Amino acid sequence: MGSWLMVSTALQPVTLTEFMQLHNIEESPAWELLHGQVLQKPMPTFYHSLLQKHLVRAIDNTNSIYEAFPELRCILSKNSVVPDITIVHQRRIPVANQPIQGAPDWIIEILSVDQSVTKLIAKIQDCLAEGTQLGWLIDSQEEVIMVFVPDQPLLLARGDMALTVLDEMALQLTPNQIFGWLKR
Template sequence: MTSTALHPVTLDKFSQLPNIEESPAWELIDGQVLQKPMPTFHHSRLQKRLVTSIDNTNGPYEAFPELRCILSQNSIVPDITIIHQSRIPTDNEPFKGAPNWLIEILSPGQSTTKLITKIQVCLDEGTQLGWLIDSQETVVMIFMSNQPLRLFRGDSLLPVLSDLSLQLTPHQIFGWLQS
């Protein structure tokens, strides 16, 4: 699943590779070519419910599952990409730039460090908010530029983008796995 090269791969070389859009998608993070793991049922359920919850706010943002984002040196496919409506491309090309907010859902056997790296790469390029959801530990890790990592459990209200009217708690999110 992972391509290990002696020399880092550039974004130009990566974009010329065949089948980078196959399922599951391939990503380029810090010069390393990685294939995302196949999502589990819990992963898919959380992804579906989060996209629906965000889109149902009728706010100025839209949530997209598995949308490729082309950054300055990386090509990532977050589990959920949230972007302002003014930034939604009108063509059918990959999204260029960092998402306003991204959500990653940790799957069994997936590297937490690699997901944190992906979130940090986006924060470095302008992403305002990153969530990393760990259903095994029932915790949501919150990443924001120039702020320490915060862990949310139980009925703590999760931070969202300031102009988005959405109230979710880890308890609600992990409750979706029981229904």
């Protein structure tokens, strides 16, 4: 599958319909469709998985109307994305084994060493354009969290700065707390 995908995307863009018919797009790590390009996510590192685990737990422990899921596919109008963490309102959780239809309410991406910052920002911006209310891009190397909110300038959160979360969520986190999870 991998070599066919590489050859296919090099020749011509793939449509969402074509992509969704491909076999094994859910293999680990998952495949995504971004602007006609089929891309496989990198294999997560230990620190990546540790941040994912702690963030999902912290978000779900708020007992809000939102739930967090690691690596859950979201189907946008032309793209198929698998955010590191997808946060959606409870009413949007599929009843069957299906992806989320539409952009997540909140998207969290954790930058891996071999990932393109530009592609992750583009993914977050695509989600914001389709209804996402909040995006975080976590860079553990620089210990900064880029906070994306529609129609607002990019915020670079560091140190003990309170991070923006969804309005209906009682969650207080700072970059220092999040990066502290990596310092065991």
